[in-house]
Amino acid sequence: MRPFGYLRVDSVDEAVRAAAGQPGAQFLAGGTNLVDLMKLGVEAPRTLIDVSRLPLDRVEELPDGGLRIGATVRNADLAAAPVVRDRYPVLSQALLAGASGQLRNTATTGGNLLQRTRCGYFQDTAKPCNKREPGSGCPAVDGAHRDLAVLGHSAHCVATQPSDMAVALAALDATVHLHGPEGERTVPATDFHRLPGDSPERDTEIRLGELLTAVELPPPRAGARSRYRKVRDRASFAFALVSVAAVLAVRDGVVVHAALAFGGLAHRPWRARTAEAALHGAPATEEHFARAAAAELAAAAPLRDNGFKVPLAQSLAVGVLTELADRADRAGRADNG
Amino acid sequence: MPTADGRRDGADGPRPVNGRHSALTLTVNGTPHALTLDHRTTVLDLLREHLGLTGTKKGCDHGQCGACTVLVDGRRANSCLLLAVAHDGRRITTVEGLADADRLHPLQEAFLERDALQCGYCTPGQICSAVGVLAEAADGFPSHVTPDTAPSGAPVALTADEIRERMSGNLCRCGAYPRIVEAVADAAAAGAGVGGR
């Protein structure tokens, strides 16, 4: 690991000023991804600006009924917050499906959203990788890509976005709050992660020196239910092969709201707009869910060894939507009788 | 405890001595240590190489195995991914700090009683992790297998499924899992989680 300077900051302004004044500086939160990548030589900051003790560690209810989640809230605390479990279960479930108890105690909201891909070539500095070293090539296209993308990839990069939480945030229409040298701005969670195109070195829309300060959720949809499900190679403590975050509201057997996002399929959480359009106003039946998911996944372009992800995503989406519709149906019948 | 320059522990952050070292204070198993460390030092390497506390083990050094699990201000964490300089003022508890004088911690007793180990390499991490699990369940932290219908914030009963899921960050190459689950269940049943923090 290359030697580096260390600076602990106590306010957002101080963090932003410090980053602007130090070329090669990086923010340190829980360090569960950054320290790992520094050991591997993938990241080599000149200075770490420690933001882990900034007063951004609160989950606050907003006057409009939404929720503001500070950047330094620990993943374990966010998953356990009663307001999250009760009103945004998909977010709590996504967090709890990720990493381990130890890691969730350390990892933060900001760090989780900004964690780097788990593509093996990206983590191995002896190998070329366009994301790590622009222009060096992408060995994953013809190499070990079983875990990698089937949607939205390019010839330059076929990596997937690893965060489970990010998939739930995309389905919840969250907003990411950023604070940089030029002031504050917000980016919708669905646009925060990028597709790789010809610049895979940029994972997200965050700019150099910008601090992620919070994530905001709109008020929960009236009558909607939500769920996160993840398929992995072992029952626990593994990244997603495929995951689904879904929010569904059904009235009189008809879908009145549907938000669906896939994890493990692309360089960003894949918000399934085509499927959502097909679902809106459709009967809440397994048959219609299957049709909608298939319409979305028609765009999939699997690589040599990851074609299995497409039918897996299809059945996972149908399973989750059917489960949510059944619960709505049972609740509806309980109300009427 | 104030340090040499009169600061309160952790109040102002570590004091840089040059571009790559800082002076800081860390409390390990109740004893404060004033240290000057290279910023690259992890809590794991600090414990093992600087303080001679070799109970905490290095398995993967990348957060993947749990052998390095310690408690930071009472909560379990992978010490291989923690930079010591970022933990100025924090309280670290290692497997060496769990026993109360000559009385072993109930989890240490349970591991012995159930013979929940083979080579023992993963055991300190398993035990520290299990101390965290008992406290988390008592404090109402849910897990991936906790039913959504369980009331938020209420203590979670540690079924075998809950224990397996909550302990999944601790690998055991010898496969002592069945007895580890039994040992944790014994300690939970004996109420070892209450007042764990």
Ligand SMILES: Cc1cc2nc3c(=O)[nH]c(=O)nc-3n(C[C@H](O)[C@H](O)[C@H](O)COP(=O)(O)OP(=O)(O)OC[C@H]3O[C@@H](n4cnc5c(N)ncnc54)[C@H](O)[C@@H]3O)c2cc1C
């Ligand atoms: C073995 C293992 C298994 C894992 N399994 C999963 C899994 O199944 N699912 C999953 O989702 N995740 C998983 N993770 C990843 C884990 O969730 C992330 O490492 C963690 O969320 C990162 O958070 P952190 O606070 O530790 O970030 P750090 O490591 O501190 O930072 C990560 C990045 O974000 C930047 N950053 C941090 N905070 C800010 C901020 N406020 N503003 C701007 N930039 C910032 C840092 O500069 C760095 O580039 C796993 C990790 C490990 C080691």
Ligand code: SF4
């Ligand atoms: S898929 Fe992306 S991250 Fe992986 S080797 Fe190719 S360019 Fe690098």
Ligand code: FES
């Ligand atoms: S040594 Fe830290 S998790 Fe393996």
Ligand code: FES
């Ligand atoms: S007892 Fe040998 S690794 Fe667990």
